[in-house]
Amino acid sequence: xxxxxxxxxxxxxxxxxxxxxxxxxxxxxxxxxxxxxxxxxxxxxxxxxxxxxxxxxxxxxxxxxxxxxxxxxxxxxxxxxxxxxxxxxxxxxxxx
Amino acid sequence: xxxxxxxxxxxxxxxxxxxxxxxxxxxxxxxxxxxxxxxxxxxxxxxxxxxxxxxxxxxxxxxxxxxxxxxxxxxxxxxxxxxxxxxxxxxxxxxxxxxxxxxxxxxxxxxxxxxxxxxxxxxxxxxxxxxxxxxxxxxxxxxxxxxxxxxxxxxxxxxxxxxxxxxxxxxxxxxxxxxxxxxxxxxxxxxxxxxxxxxxxxxxxxxxxxxxxxxxxxxxxxxxxxxxxxxxxxxxxxxxxxxxxxxxxxxxxxxxxxxxxxxxxxxxxxxxxxxxxxxxxxxxxxxxxxxxxxxxxxxxxxxxxxxxxxxxxxxxxxxxxxxxxxxxxxxxxxxxxxxxxxxxxxxxxxxxxxxxx
Numbered sequence: 001x002x003x004x005x006x007x008x009x010x011x012x013x014x015x016x017x018x019x020x021x022x023x024x025x026x027x028x029x030x031x032x033x034x035x036x037x038x039x040x041x042x043x044x045x046x047x048x049x050x051x052x053x054x055x056x057x058x059x060x061x062x063x064x065x066x067x068x069x070x071x072x073x074x075x076x077x078x079x080x081x082x083x084x085x086x087x088x089x090x091x092x093x094x095x096x
Numbered sequence: 097x098x099x100x101x102x103x104x105x106x107x108x109x110x111x112x113x114x115x116x117x118x119x120x121x122x123x124x125x126x127x128x129x130x131x132x133x134x135x136x137x138x139x140x141x142x143x144x145x146x147x148x149x150x151x152x153x154x155x156x157x158x159x160x161x162x163x164x165x166x167x168x169x170x171x172x173x174x175x176x177x178x179x180x181x182x183x184x185x186x187x188x189x190x191x192x193x194x195x196x197x198x199x200x201x202x203x204x205x206x207x208x209x210x211x212x213x214x215x216x217x218x219x220x221x222x223x224x225x226x227x228x229x230x231x232x233x234x235x236x237x238x239x240x241x242x243x244x245x246x247x248x249x250x251x252x253x254x255x256x257x258x259x260x261x262x263x264x265x266x267x268x269x270x271x272x273x274x275x276x277x278x279x280x281x282x283x284x285x286x287x288x289x290x291x292x293x294x295x296x297x298x299x300x301x302x303x304x305x306x307x308x309x310x311x312x313x314x315x316x317x318x319x320x321x322x323x324x325x326x327x328x329x330x331x332x333x334x335x336x337x338x339x340x341x342x343x344x345x346x347x348x349x350x351x352x353x354x355x356x357x358x359x360x361x362x363x364x365x366x367x368x369x370x371x372x373x374x375x376x377x378x379x380x381x382x383x384x385x386x387x388x389x390x391x392x393x394x395x396x397x398x399x400x401x402x403x404x405x406x407x408x409x410x411x412x413x414x415x416x417x418x419x420x421x422x423x424x425x426x427x428x429x430x431x432x433x434x435x436x437x438x439x440x441x442x443x444x445x446x447x448x449x450x451x452x453x
Binding site for chain 1 (some may be wrong): 207208212337364367368369384390392
């Protein structure tokens with residue numbers, strides 16, 4: 001599967017689901033759930049047979065401003081790998 | 097390859113026994129509570145091995161049939177005793193790899209199954225780790241007792257697998273031999289090449305594993321590799337907040353602090369403060385810190401900045417400036433002067449170990 005089959009592209013604003021989606025991938029850490037970020041990298045569907053059976057949804061690295069996740073004032077960023085099933089798009093006017 | 101090394105836990109002299117013992121304590125509890133015991137419980141739940149198999153195997157065990165050799169300390173001084181504990185830990189970890197092989201019939205687990213079983217997604221399943229207190233001497237005595245106990249469970253588990261005919265002794269012995277074969281550590285060599293060869297660096301940053309394959313670096317199959325480059329404006333740091341994902345096939349053994357909850361929790365909340373407090377690394381305000389949380393199929397390592405004043409150094413010398421911490425972003429590559437000071441003081445850089453897949 002190539003990047004063109006993925007729903008999001010680099011720069012798209014997204015929000016992470018708050019609860020576990022009904023699908024199969026549990027690998028989204030608590031601290032980004034319900035948080036807003038921007039698609040930083042698009043990886044697509046990755047095979048990793050030693051790690052898991054079958055395939056997961058397309059994978060992205062989502063960029064979060066540190067200030068969106070913690071009360072730390074530094075202008076740093078946290079980049080987290082999140083699968084498509086956990087993401088929804090965020091319209092431009094919903095940002096801030 | 098200059099990064100080649102054996103499984104010796106370290107070379108040269110130790111300077112901080114306490115730090116070595118802390119690392120053994122942390123690692124030992126990690127491998128017991130996160131690798132071996134969750135695996136045994138998983139197999140018990142499925143009836144592949146039962147508690148009663150373990151009891152019977154223990155009762156039938158005779159010295160002559162033991163799979164693992166009994167370890168003995170080589171010397172009585174403090175350094176020899178610390179080394180003995182480190183080497184024993186190393187054998188224990190290899191023993192866990194032995195019984196985690198997917199080639200052992202009936203034990204077809206993937207890493208994901210382990211993560212569920214050991215409670216990476218759900219605290220309910222977590223096995224409590226032991227806490228360590230006391231003087232250095234007391235902690236060493238406790239560690240020896242723990243290693244003895246944990247090794248016994250491992251031995252009994254192997255015996256039970258053979259008794260239930262999930263694996264033959266011959267198969268296990270062959271695998272045990274493979275686990276002791278030397279494996280090169282490639283991290284520093286890769287970085288030195290990237291510093292001196294712009295074309296390779298470009299390939300490394302854009303194609304990851306493909307570039308390493310062409311370089312002939314041994315690699316396991318552990319997902320997509322992404323190399324992130326430190327620059328004047330960006331400093332990268334890697335973590336896995338869910339478990340402890342790490343490109344160990346390239347970087348070698350995971351440093352104990354990388355698996356520690358304090359690092360995992362705090363690096364994504366106050367990265368600058370963690371770098372300063374835990375690693376004495378202070379970064380200029382104009383450099384953005386980017387923390388990469390490898391929560392899924394991508395494995396990361398950092399391409400550190402080439403230190404100033406190294407324009408004339410050949411690749412082999414440059415490789416000596418690359419530390420494990422610098423590949424995770426918890427440190428910088430060494431300046432040549434630091435390196436020669438350390439060498440002058442009689443210290444030899446500890447080479448990381450590459451533990452089996």
